[in-house]
Amino acid sequence: MSLFTVPEYESRLRKTKLLMEQRGIDVLLVTDPANMNYLTGYDGWSFYVHQMVAVFAEDAEPFWIGRKQDANGAKLTTWLDHRNILPYPEDYVQSDEHHPMDFVVDLLHQRRKAHASIGVEKDAYYFTAACSETLQQGLPDATFINATLLVNRVRIVKSPEEIGLMKNAARLVQKAMTIATQSIEVGARECDVAAKVYHAQIAGLEDIGGDYPAIVPLMPSGRKTSCSHLTWTDERYRDGDTVILELAGCYKRYHSPLARTLTLGKAPQAVQDLADVVVEGLEQAISAVKPGVTCADIDQVWRNVIEPRGYSKDSRLGYSVGMNYPPDWGEHTASIRKGDRTVLRPNMTFHMIAGMWTDDYGVEISETFCVTENGAQVLAAVPRRLFQNL
Amino acid sequence: MSLFTVPEYESRLRKTKLLMEQRGIDVLLVTDPANMNYLTGYDGWSFYVHQMVAVFAEDAEPFWIGRKQDANGAKLTTWLDHRNILPYPEDYVQSDEHHPMDFVVDLLHQRRKAHASIGVEKDAYYFTAACSETLQQGLPDATFINATLLVNRVRIVKSPEEIGLMKNAARLVQKAMTIATQSIEVGARECDVAAKVYHAQIAGLEDIGGDYPAIVPLMPSGRKTSCSHLTWTDERYRDGDTVILELAGCYKRYHSPLARTLTLGKAPQAVQDLADVVVEGLEQAISAVKPGVTCADIDQVWRNVIEPRGYSKDSRLGYSVGMNYPPDWGEHTASIRKGDRTVLRPNMTFHMIAGMWTDDYGVEISETFCVTENGAQVLAAVPRRLFQNL
Numbered sequence: 001m002s003l004f005t006v007p008e009y010e011s012r013l014r015k016t017k018l019l020m021e022q023r024g025i026d027v028l029l030v031t032d033p034a035n036m037n038y039l040t041g042y043d044g045w046s047f048y049v050h051q052m053v054a055v056f057a058e059d060a061e062p063f064w065i066g067r068k069q070d071a072n073g074a075k076l077t078t079w080l081d082h083r084n085i086l087p088y089p090e091d092y093v094q095s096d097e098h099h100p101m102d103f104v105v106d107l108l109h110q111r112r113k114a115h116a117s118i119g120v121e122k123d124a125y126y127f128t129a130a131c132s133e134t135l136q137q138g139l140p141d142a143t144f145i146n147a148t149l150l151v152n153r154v155r156i157v158k159s160p161e162e163i164g165l166m167k168n169a170a171r172l173v174q175k176a177m178t179i180a181t182q183s184i185e186v187g188a189r190e191c192d193v194a195a196k197v198y199h200a201q202i203a204g205l206e207d208i209g210g211d212y213p214a215i216v217p218l219m220p221s222g223r224k225t226s227c228s229h230l231t232w233t234d235e236r237y238r239d240g241d242t243v244i245l246e247l248a249g250c251y252k253r254y255h256s257p258l259a260r261t262l263t264l265g266k267a268p269q270a271v272q273d274l275a276d277v278v279v280e281g282l283e284q285a286i287s288a289v290k291p292g293v294t295c296a297d298i299d300q301v302w303r304n305v306i307e308p309r310g311y312s313k314d315s316r317l318g319y320s321v322g323m324n325y326p327p328d329w330g331e332h333t334a335s336i337r338k339g340d341r342t343v344l345r346p347n348m349t350f351h352m353i354a355g356m357w358t359d360d361y362g363v364e365i366s367e368t369f370c371v372t373e374n375g376a377q378v379l380a381a382v383p384r385r386l387f388q389n390l
Numbered sequence: 391m392s393l394f395t396v397p398e399y400e401s402r403l404r405k406t407k408l409l410m411e412q413r414g415i416d417v418l419l420v421t422d423p424a425n426m427n428y429l430t431g432y433d434g435w436s437f438y439v440h441q442m443v444a445v446f447a448e449d450a451e452p453f454w455i456g457r458k459q460d461a462n463g464a465k466l467t468t469w470l471d472h473r474n475i476l477p478y479p480e481d482y483v484q485s486d487e488h489h490p491m492d493f494v495v496d497l498l499h500q501r502r503k504a505h506a507s508i509g510v511e512k513d514a515y516y517f518t519a520a521c522s523e524t525l526q527q528g529l530p531d532a533t534f535i536n537a538t539l540l541v542n543r544v545r546i547v548k549s550p551e552e553i554g555l556m557k558n559a560a561r562l563v564q565k566a567m568t569i570a571t572q573s574i575e576v577g578a579r580e581c582d583v584a585a586k587v588y589h590a591q592i593a594g595l596e597d598i599g600g601d602y603p604a605i606v607p608l609m610p611s612g613r614k615t616s617c618s619h620l621t622w623t624d625e626r627y628r629d630g631d632t633v634i635l636e637l638a639g640c641y642k643r644y645h646s647p648l649a650r651t652l653t654l655g656k657a658p659q660a661v662q663d664l665a666d667v668v669v670e671g672l673e674q675a676i677s678a679v680k681p682g683v684t685c686a687d688i689d690q691v692w693r694n695v696i697e698p699r700g701y702s703k704d705s706r707l708g709y710s711v712g713m714n715y716p717p718d719w720g721e722h723t724a725s726i727r728k729g730d731r732t733v734l735r736p737n738m739t740f741h742m743i744a745g746m747w748t749d750d751y752g753v754e755i756s757e758t759f760c761v762t763e764n765g766a767q768v769l770a771a772v773p774r775r776l777f778q779n780l
Contacts, residue, residue, distance in 0.1 A: 091704075
């Protein structure tokens with residue numbers, strides 16, 4: 001049973017095929033697990049072996065290609081006719097002799113695609129150099145076209161059903177963030193707080209259970225707040241620590257990330273000042289969101305707040321977000337930063353993360369929002385301020 | 391502060407350079423996050439952007455290359471001189487204009503490596519086709535050598551310190567598995583059990599906190615037991631369900647995986663029969679482990695138990711395991727399966743997962759063990775049988 005209706009998958013496929021046609025792509029090999037799910041519904045922790053969805057321009061349905069052991073999972077989670085589920089043998093798994101792409105090469109020869117133009121996601125996490133070389137060696141007369149982000153660009157505008165799932169994810173992150181801010185205290189171990197956060201994210205609520213977020217809870221403290229991607233340890237929080245929390249709720253693979261910062265004890269003035277600027281910049285940037293403006297326009301509104309105050313931020317202010325798998329919940333298409341000309345449209349969804357770091361401390365405060373007909377709807381409702389646990 | 395002593399990292403580097411020399415590799419570009427950690431201590435959730443450790447044959451220390459925002463994390467977690475931590479600018483992150491490998495190309499030109507032979511991990515998860523092509527275009531006169539698994543092969547034999555971390559991970563999975571088997575009951579939601587498992591894995595024990603395992607808790611139930619990589623839902627367990635639990639404890643990135651199977655209510659005879667064969671096969675295979683035998687030998691011992699009973703298994707019986715990052719805790723070197731000639735040596739560590747699946751149900755029972763001087767030491771102590779929650 002796929003998550004969405006077959007007509008929704010068919011409309012996603014139509015949009016994908018339109019972009020394929022514009023790029024002159026006969027066959028699109030989709031290896032990004034989120035793109036595979038988006039087109040077929042396939043959902044499983046099997047992306048540690050090579051797998052793909054193959055979209056042939058002339059076919060009504062794509063093919064799922066994966067490990068034999070995962071074929072039953074494809075039958076249970078996709079809308080595809082079972083004849084379109086093509087398992088490769090187990091001895092292709094992490095083997096020196098066979099590469100799963102050899103299996104794909106054989107399929108493309110059977111389908112008379114030796115001279116076709118074949119789209120591949122050249123910079124997708126799980127499409128390795130070996131995948132690409134195996135395909136090129138097996139199909140020397142084919143033309144390979146870089147289709148990185150082709151399906152991601154279809155994903156950037158959500159359907160009402162997808163927005164609904166992200167709103168559920170926002171309810172989950174609200175709960176997780178509340179528990180996190182309440183659990184962090186002097187003497188508590190970071191791992192015990194992380195465990196409570198995980199419990200809240202996964203147990204979820206009475207009516208909705210939680211799925212695993214694509215990124216673990218990020219909660220650096222003290223000096224580590226200047227290292228935004230270090231994970232928790234079993235050290236204990238100390239009086240005076242600043243703690244950054246970047247969490248997501250995840251519902252049926254759809255994410256609503258949220259970041260907040262708190263201090264154990266009264267915030268040092270420098271941290272409070274930074275937080276005040278971050279909140280003001282975030283709020284002005286969100287209030288500038290509406291259809292027709294560009295990501296770069298939004299970034300400029302942010303700069304207009306922080307730069308006169310003597311602050312600067314060289315990392316991007318935000319990015320498109322939605323359904324995803326580890327290692328990232330970002331969609332890798334639009335970024336809210338200088339130079340990004342992406343024009344905002346209704347039902348685009350972004351994580352706007354106003355984070356600034358010095359070598360000694362950092363502050364992150366973020367919101368996930370949906371572009372509406374005339375503005376932005378923030379999905380979660382958690383006080384937008386620096387928390388102080390006195 | 392790196393996790394291990396500098397002499398331990400130096401000995402890992404020596405072994406790596408020896409393999410580089412044998413392969414005629416002047417510069418090794420290490421992109422597998424576990425290999426990066428193994429050589430430098432670098433630990434952070436930053437592998438969703440391109441990063442690497444570059445090992446130059448002539449240098450005493452490798453270089454860490456990553457996103458500017460992660461450089462502080464590299465300073466805090468590695469043993470490297472800070473001059474060897476080379477951040478690339480933020481505008482290289484998920485950008486159409488710059489690829490992080492352009493930065494690496496510049497470094498290699500500066501280091502006069504335009505004609506060098508350069509080892510790359512062609513089938514590592516995060517070394518994409520785009521990474522490879524960017525390097526090749528920027529270094530047209532260099533020779534690129536496939537060094538996939540080169541460092542993994544150094545990792546296959548653990549140091550006593552590493553074994554100690556895996557024993558701690560085994561204590562964590564013992565706790566998590568016990569809580570899981572106690573929490574699964576008719577009417578409980580899968581997500582609520584997953585939440586308790588996560589809490590146990592991460593909170594850990596009084597003396598050791600848990601790290602995030604490289605794979606989420608896998609706990610398919612009912613029909614889904616024939617789909618070993620589907621993740622939990624918010625459905626409720628029903629009387630008569632079979633539930634497979636595959637979990638790991640993770641301590642400072644080192645894993646001890648463990649699988650058990652339980653039935654809600656009395657086990658159907660077919661499931662009990664399958665479980666009995668699985669346990670006997672697992673125990674005979676473990677008892678055959680000792681230095682000098684090959685992975686294929688161990689697999690044959692397993693087959694000699696199951697095949698006369700009319701069972702067969704086409705997926706591998708196990709694989710080398712240790713320190714890792716999502717999406718997999720396996721090391722991708724030795725597999726316990728037909729044809730794998732890897733000779734067992736003391737302090738190799740394996741996850742032997744005796745799993746068999748029909749289209750309607752499956753049973754998995756596994757152990758993580760360390761090869762000793764004269765046999766195998768199983769790391770966790772959880773009853774090795776089919777559990778029945780009556």
